[in-house]
Amino acid sequence: MWIYQKKLEFPVNITNPDLRMAKQLMAQYGGPDSELGAATRYLTQRFSMPDDRIRATLNDIGTEELAHWEIVGVMIMQSMRGASLRELEEAGLLGYYTIHNHAVFPADPNGIPFTASYIQASGDPITDITWDMAAEQGARATYEHLMNMTDSEEYLAPLRFLRAREIVHYQRFGECLNILNELFPDGKQNLMRR
Amino acid sequence: MTREELLNRISEIQFVCVELNLYLDTHPDDANAAADYYSYSVMLNGLMKSYEQQYGPLLGFGHSAAAEGSWVCSEWPFE
DSSP states (O other), X not given: OOOOBSSOSSOOOOSSOOHHHHHHHHHHHHSTTOHHHHHHHHXXXXXXXXXXXXXXXXXXXXXXXXXXXXXXXXXXXXXXXXXXXXXXXXXXXXXXXXXXXXXXXXXXXXXXXXXXXXXXXXXXXXXXHHHHHHXXXXXXXXXXXXXXXXXXHHHHHHHHHHHHHHHHXXXXXXHHHHHHHHHOTTXXXXXXXX | OOHHHHHHHHHHHHHHXXXXXXXXXXXXXXXXXXXXXXXXXXXXXXXXXXXXXXXXOSBOTTSXXXXXXXXXXXXXXXX
């Protein structure tokens, strides 16, 4: 089970909201390399992992990703807070407003809703961990794109933190891949009884 | 320390714990890291206890046995 902690992993306090950022941040709330995708991917994959160290890594990184999903959600919420219809329209969020008002909904900046096809659970540990390493790099790149769009420290500080976490997670998954290569030097992890 | 300062201090120490926890997932035999993890965990528990005594529970489902404050009414992190 999970125990909720009533605080953010990294503080967010947006006093000068930028609706453009609200829209683009949705990439990390409901896009293909979003924190939601990361959390569900890892927490699902852990069930079929053959080693305690890798189960622990997926469990704990998946849990941390939920905290990152919350941080991105708070950033979007605070960026849309108090916005008028005209401001929403100028930011390209009128269609979003029609369907979701000021709710924070897991869709990407183009309005495409989150889908389970963004996640991967092949049952083959090497495939899954390799996928996870690519997903961490994808999320790092997305955070860098987001950081290119703003000069505001209120946005940059949490984005820098989230970007750095992707790098650490990539490192841990790389170690998981090494563990798997030691466990299955002959690549026979899929041998099945007929 | 103000409430915000204490919360930031908790976040800092908790971050060390998160990092060491993930590191230990792939390095379970690293005794130095395990010792650091233990001492920072003790520090984190102390800070959380002191926060909860003043400002109310940080954890739900019985994990914060604070007599002060209410889970429902203390500030939510997305406010």
